[in-house]
Amino acid sequence: MHMADALVSPAVGGVMWAVSAGAVAYSSARLRKDTDERRVPLMGVMGAFLFAAQMINFSIPGTGSSGHLGGGLLLAILLGPHAALLAITGVLIVQALFFADGGLLALGCNIFNMGVIPAFLVYPLVYKKLAGQRPAGTRLSFAVIVSAVLTLQLGPFAVVLETLFSGLSALPFTTFLLLMQPVHLAIGLVEGVVTAAIVSFVYLARPELMHAGLQPALPVAYPLRNLVVGFLCAAILTGGVVSLVASKDPDGLEWAITRVAGTAELKAPDNRLHAWLAGLQETVSFLPDYAFKHPAVVEQQAPASRAAETAGTSLAGIVGVMITLLLLMLGGALLKRVRATA
């Protein structure tokens, strides 16, 4: 479920980075105020545990395939949402840097899909409601399985949306959705059963540990705050991504709009909101030149330049690429020799 840099556009990557960075900063601020300072080393060790647990495979009955633990929800249940988000973020950073699983630009997307969703949406809104104050037995298992399935439905759904808005994959929305959701329903069930078994085990062995995560560090009614944060994230996500897509080059836009709405034309967006977002984007965007070409100019140029991609141009492109690669390899070899003799 990790998204790669190659499938994310700078606009989507940037927006998701902002959303996830906000969630991480909020969690860090909450943890700073935490009186229970055992949590920080605990988070690190639990992150490492997640890696270790992922190395142990188990066979899935009836399929002959094997699976491993995902673990976002498990951490949220054991550590509480704020510590869990940081632990998951840590795991994702290590995966991005060492295993090249996911990427640096896609990190924001991945933190949102696999961290913010289980810790700040599913855990407070579904798990806590289902499990109640003192969870145990069947009710606990039921709550965990439902939450895991939900986490692994929302996560892939977010992946589909982010891929769609990035406009690099040509997969139609519904096809991609039909590809992702059923597969992750099965994965979610397995994840739910395994997580429920581990949580029950911990609960039986050391019931006092469970309450480290269950009791909020400060007596604040935080489900409400989480709700607000959740809606804010959703609002920024939809508003930001839609407006950014609207200012991208017409191919990606037309493509996304046709797939989503079934028509090639986009209705004029709400002017004030759009203008505000556009202004905001102009001030925050990384490469204003790139992301903010005048749509009219691009629209006139794009079909012409696409048509101009004639046989001559493509031949020139291929010859040029070959020569560039050759130069690069020669340069590298030469430099290596120079360094070896020096």
Next chain:
Amino acid sequence: MLGFRQLDQLAARGTRIHRLDARAKVLVVLVFIVTVVSFGRYELSAMVPFFLFPVAVVVLADLPAGFIARKVALVIPFAAAIGIFNPLFDREIQLYLGSFAVSGGWLSCASIVLRATLTVTAAVILVAVTGFTAVCEALERLGMPHPLAVQLLFMHRYLFVLADAAARASRARELRAFGTRGMGMGPFASMAGHLLLKSWERAERIHMAMLARGFQGTFHLQRGSGFGLPELSFLVSWTALFMILRFTNIPLSIGHAVTVFFNAGRLVP
């Protein structure tokens, strides 16, 4: 996991690139990734010169090119798996190679694979010339929240310990499983649960030990490096090069020049 250790060991070398402040390297890699990813979905030729950066770093930092290539090759199939659907859905012909028509789907699929190769290589190289601890430190000095930085350092330290424990437990189970008996979810859950409790108690003991030695919530890292002139020139020159490569299509210009030259040669006699 072996590659994991080897990457960290590579970072212990002492070339000029290794000695640069980590912040400069993190920033250059971020600029590189954003620039590469900002290309349009059918772009291929203009992205190729960007291999200059990984090639230059591999050579200058004396990294084993084969090891880096193998590590990158392991991950490319995941990006290609999504890209491979493009030819099915985007069948509009974009260019002709002689009589061979290439659809937009194949172009964008190749583009996805190319940008995956570039971005993944950049991330792998970053760790290989910087090291995980230094990357964390750089990210913290660039504004990453402090608790996250501490948690990353803890995690990196205990990753190896716990991974070894898990590998031993896993092997012990396989040796006693005789085929599939005992490989199911039940034994897994209790193994993982035991590992979890063991890790948890270990975390508590570690914390006690650290408190006893005066730990006050921050790691004191050796901060020998500062952001000086070498760092600034590294950052500025690579960024400038990326911008030039982003806005000019050098392979296309070379190709044009060469094809025009040959055509001209053919026309003269």
